[in-house]
Amino acid sequence: AQSVSQHNHHVILSEAASLELGCNYSYGGTVNLFWYVQYPGQHLQLLLKYFSGDPLVKGIKGFEAEFIKSKFSFNLRKPSVQWSDTAEYFCAVNGRRSSASKIIFGSGTRLSIRP
Amino acid sequence: DTAVSQTPKYLVTQMGNDKSIKCEQNLGHDTMYWYKQDSKKFLKIMFSYNNKELIINETVPNRFSPKSPDKAHLNLHINSLELGDSAVYFCASSQSSGLNEQFFGPGTRLTVL
Numbered sequence: 001a002q003s004v005s006q007h008n009h010h011v012i013l014s015e016a017a018s019l020e021l022g023c024n025y026s027y028g029g030t031v032n033l034f035w036y037v038q039y040p041g042q043h044l045q046l047l048l049k050y051f052s053g054d055p056l057v058k059g060i061k062g063f064e065a066e067f068i069k070s071k072f073s074f075n076l077r078k079p080s081v082q083w084s085d086t087a088e089y090f091c092a093v094n095g096r097r098s099s100a101s102k103i104i105f106g107s108g109t110r111l112s113i114r115p
Numbered sequence: 116d117t118a119v120s121q122t123p124k125y126l127v128t129q130m131g132n133d134k135s136i137k138c139e140q141n142l143g144h145d146t147m148y149w150y151k152q153d154s155k156k157f158l159k160i161m162f163s164y165n166n167k168e169l170i171i172n173e174t175v176p177n178r179f180s181p182k183s184p185d186k187a188h189l190n191l192h193i194n195s196l197e198l199g200d201s202a203v204y205f206c207a208s209s210q211s212s213g214l215n216e217q218f219f220g221p222g223t224r225l226t227v228l
Binding site: 034036042043044045046090102110 | 148155156160163205207217221
């Protein structure tokens, strides 16, 4: 079955701490991988995406993620978080084929940053 | 200027009523989606249309009926609203011939009383 697991439901960090949010997926075939962020009261915005090539992907606002195919993982990292990073983070996957395919989202990780 | 827009932003209504939510995208995409986000922030796809044709129809009550008059619009009509329909509904769009990055609208918060 196709699924995305985000094991951390709520992460609380102090400003300047390093961040790593876990994401594991189960999906047959070649995949595209995404991290979306949802700031309080706002819609989802794309943070970064992996389609092919370098498995270390850099996104906006200093975020990066590493695709490890053998572990079916796509963990999100940031070396030093800020209070403004407080948000809900969603990992997502879809199959890489020419026609549109649905994106499967993880259940989200709420990140709270203490000032 | 907004890429994916939804109206209304907030919708408060009584049980049993019928309501519609509208979505428009100006990105030239050929695929549009409706998602439901529940109170625990869990995001689940409901429908997807590609060039006005329904291609994804998840297990959703048939009280929910999407309509796509053209590929830039995907509306969601809900009949006989129930308390459990309260959620935030997000519209999204993508280009099918590509890598399927989806762009999301601002959401419609539906509250059924």
